[in-house]
Amino acid sequence: MSLSGAVTGSNQLRLPGSSGREEGGARQARRGQAQEGGKSTQKESQIVSRRKGINYPAPKKSIKMNQRTMQKKKLKLYEVAKPFSDPLKEKERQNAINAKKNREKKHSLVLIARQEIDQLRELNKRMQKDAIMEKKKLFAARREIKLLKSRIHEPFEKAPLLS
Numbered sequence: 001m002s003l004s005g006a007v008t009g010s011n012q013l014r015l016p017g018s019s020g021r022e023e024g025g026a027r028q029a030r031r032g033q034a035q036e037g038g039k040s041t042q043k044e045s046q047i048v049s050r051r052k053g054i055n056y057p058a059p060k061k062s063i064k065m066n067q068r069t070m071q072k073k074k075l076k077l078y079e080v081a082k083p084f085s086d087p088l089k090e091k092e093r094q095n096a097i098n099a100k101k102n103r104e105k106k107h108s109l110v111l112i113a114r115q116e117i118d119q120l121r122e123l124n125k126r127m128q129k130d131a132i133m134e135k136k137k138l139f140a141a142r143r144e145i146k147l148l149k150s151r152i153h154e155p156f157e158k159a160p161l162l163s
């Protein structure tokens with residue numbers, strides 16, 4: 001079955017027997033038929049269901065889901081204590097055990113790295129505050145040096161006596 005045209009600009013496949021652009025009324029009539037439960041082909045329903053404005057049916061709630069959660073949980077391969085007699089299954093179990101160990105190791109490394117990052121950020125904040133305070137002290141010291149130099153270079157009689 002070949003489709004006439006490939007993909008149109010509206011990102012929808014054309015159906016066999018449909019012209020490129022339909023008039024707005026014909027399109028709305030077809031859309032109304034699909035929404036009212038009119039007979040439509042599987043391909044039409046797939047395309048129509050992707051259009052905006054169509055309400056998707058709510059997923060059916062299953063009693064089986066509740067029963068599954070109440071039943072005993074299926075063991076993961078890394079949770080199985082005894083080795084398997086089949087070498088392929090045993091290799092899968094060993095791979096699952098190693099994968100779990102590696103995931104846990106990575107998780108712990110990420111936690112350690114995050115803690116170290118937090119500590120370094122705090123240290124950085126403290127050091128920036130200290131740097132600002134030291135800059136203020138430096139400017140004050142430079143101002144004082146400038147003032148003292150200007151007093152040294154003034155004529156002696158104009159300078160007040162320091163006692």
